[in-house]
Amino acid sequence: MEKLQWFSGVVMGLEALAIAGIVTAVAGAGVSAYGQYQAGQAQKAMGDYNAKLARNEAIAKEQATAAETQRMRTQKERALASQRAAYAKTGAMTTTGTPLLAMAEQAGLMELDILNMQRTGAMSAGASRSEAAMSKYQGSQAAKAGTIGAGSTLLQGASGATSMYMRAK
Secondary structure (H helix, E strand, O other): OHHHHHHHHHHHHHHHHHHHHHHHHHHHHHHHHHHHHHHHHHHHHHHHHHHHHHHHHHHHHHHHHHHHHHHHHHHHHHHHHHHHHHHHHHOOOOOOHHHHHHHHHHHHHHHHHHHHHHHHHHHHHHHHHHHHHHHHHHHHHHHHHHHHHHHHHHHHHHHHHHHHHHHHO
């Protein structure tokens, strides 16, 4: 009878140990799944933040380009006015002939410089907008991966707990 009680106590102890193992496996899977989900959400937040920074950078580049355009146009007008004044001092007519052609060529070259600067500014702002879109996309994908990873971990934990339960029976 004493041996039977001892054996019964051992069996109950093993059952308790098996139950504790199952509970631990399920809790571990839950904690791991939550960690994967939170990591995905943190990467999404980082992607959103980086996207916002890149959008702000694009706006700043557009504003800088607009200011530089205005500065260059003012400089162009002053240079042409100086050129007209220099021709006028010599008595040359600025509405015909070589002076007109020289001023038109100078105005054209200056306008090309302005257009090239605007093109460069637009390309730079466009690159920043593309960077913003990519950061947003990467953050979104990281969040999805975290959610899928969390689901996978929960399923693996449930499978492991079921397996442990079946072995303990």
